[in-house]
Amino acid sequence: MKARPMGPVCKSCKSPGARPGRRCTVCAMRKTFIGVRLRRLREERGMNQAALAHALELSPSYLNQLEQNQRPLTVAVLLKINRMFGLDVQMFSDDDEARLISDLREVLAHAAAPDTVSLAEVRELAAGMPAVARTLIRMHGRQREALARIEDMALRLGDERSGLPGIPPMPYEEVRDFFTARQNHIGELDEAAERMAAEWAGSESVAQGLERRLQQRHAVRVVQTDPDSGDTVQRCYDPQRRLLQLSASLDAGQAAFQMATQLAFLEMSDMLHRLSASADLSCEPARALARIGLANYFAGALLLPYTRFLEAAEAWRYDIDRLGRRFGVGFETVCHRLSTLQRPSARAVPFFFVRVDRAGNISKRQSATHFHFSRAGGTCPLWNVYEAFAQPGRILTQLARMPDGRAYLWVARSVSSAQEGYGQPGKTFAIGLGCDIQHAPRLVYAKGLDLKDPQVPTPIGMGCKVCEREACPQRAFPFIGRQIDIDENRRTLTPYPVQNRAGSGANGVSSANGPSGPSGANGP
Incomplete structure (x- = not known):
């Protein structure tokens, strides 16, 4: 069966169905309306409309x-709000709204509600009542998370017990969300690391500068462990x-990274504690993990100082291998650092x-940015990150499109650590670095x-359980x-075909269809 043509695609948002000479429906919906957020801002400060209007020099x-969402937010008003209240303009950003929309769609998919919630309703909730959406x-x-743990415990116990009380998020999950909420950029640590790196720039190597600073400032001696001791501790x-x-x-x-991490704990301890204490973390283990993550962030910023690294990245069109040789670090370290370069005055891709x-x-x-990784478990097998394992050491590129219509450029490569000895396991991972297709011309890839x-x-998704590609x-x-469309008399190429809205099969014939996966009625 031939796929129906998508028709014209909007040049701005890549959504199908655009009409020549008219604005795309999706783009038209992206005007920023902030009524609920503005009312909440005013009420939190105990102001009435007249007082806020006077403060913002508005009628x-x-x-x-x-406030009634009859007018969209303008840049001029946004700047006035920023000057008046010192708010982060990211509070009203499209990226934050896009992330909320993506998360809400995943929530609604798992809710399996009989009444389908339209994309327009989801957008309105994310734009007008973001606090409700986040709740x-x-x-x-x-x-x-509680259900997943109940299932794990049931497997261990060998039964299907349920009714266990809800369990709060694990500390590492809280820390992950802590960095995500800050778009993976910690400006204070970046600036402090850049000032420190400037002290020995050009006079000696980074490793020599780190070792000298540890010795002179903190009387710390750096030694290597015995290679034959069998100890797996890195630092x-x-x-x-x-x-x-x-x-x-x-x-x-x-080795330089580990020295830089230890230097962060010695010299930046107050800042690490303040940043972790200011985060909405529920327990001390989460705050301790946050401090470790912040120390690692500082170490990366110290080895790859913001301005010098960004200038080299732009000059070399984000060539990862070339940047790694220039700064003496590995592929993964370069990729991780590239994902943090969001200083407001000098943003990278x-x-x-x-x-x-x-x-x-x-x-x-x-x-x-707004890209959303599924928390439901599993990712897409069509994603080139998994192909990297089949071609070790080779950089693979892929243009991929998510179900929401957004397209991305992905760069992937496998990385491995050597075995300590015969019979000892090594480590192999695939590293993926992606960006929106609008930024792709800036990349050598x-x-x-x-x-x-x-x-x-390539059409990919966040994971089969939440992917809408039927x-x-x-x-x-x-x-x-x-x-699921279950029919013992018919088999399709597509595993797990679904019923249409009327409750019949894909071809409009009422059926009771079975999954065509390995354990389904249409097995191999």
Whole structure:
């Protein structure tokens, strides 16, 4: 069966169905209306409309129209709000709204409500009542995490016990959300690291500068562990002996990173504690993990100082291998640092960074923009990050399109650490670095790719359980919230075909269809 043509595609948002000479419906919906947020801002400060209008140098009638969503937010009004209240303009950004919309759609997909909530309603909730939207997302996240743990416990106990009380998020999940909420950029640490790096720039190597500073400022001696000891600890600091031990298996860049991390704990301790204490973290283990994450952030910023690194990245069109050789660090470190370059006065390409293993587990994920990683478990097998394992050491590129119509350029490569000895396991991961297709021309990896043809990007999703692509032949699980079309007399190429809105099969014939996966009625 031939796929129906998509029709014209909007040049701005890449949404199908645009009409020549008219504004795309999706773009028209993206005017920023802030009525609820503005009322909340005013009420929190105990102001009436007349007082706020006077403070913002607006007429009371115009402010009333803004609060009633009869007028969209303008840049001039946004700047006045920023000057008056010192608010982060990101509070009203499209990226924050896009992330909320994506999270809400995932929540609604899992809710499996009989009445379908339209995209327009989801957009209105995210734009008009973001606090309500975030509350729904948090409630759903906690419910999902509790259910997952109940299932794990049931497997361990060998039964299907339920009714266990809800369990709060794990500390590492809270810390991950802490960095995501800040778009993976901590300006205070970046600036402090850049000032420190400038002290030895050009006079000695980074490793020499770090070792000298540890010795002179803190009387800390750096030694290597015995390579034959079998110890797997990479960094161990003894505060009583003022001794920092580094594993002999570390290369120069890794050793410098560990020294920089320890320097962060010694010199930036007050800032690390203040930043972790100011975060909405529920327990001390979460705050301790946050301090470790912040120290690692400082270490990366110290090895790759913001201004020098950004200038080199722009000059070399974000060539990762070239940047790694210039600054003496590995592929993963460069990719992670690129995902943090969002200083308001000097922004780089907004990247998203991910690290996965062969089993599909995501051990690291950071985003400087609106890209959403699924928390439901599993990712898309059509994503080139997984192909990287089959071609070790080779950089792979891919244009990919998400179900919401947005297209991205992805760069992926596998990275490995050597085995300590015969029979000892090593580590292999795939590193993915992505950006919106609008930024792709700034990257060397866009060479030879057709960025304008809407048919070129590979259709991928956040994971089979929440992916809306009904015709995907790689689907491993049915889409949550849609009834499977079960028919023992018919088999399709698509695993887990779904019923249409009327309750009949894809061809309009009423049926009771079975999954065509390995364990379904249409098995191999």
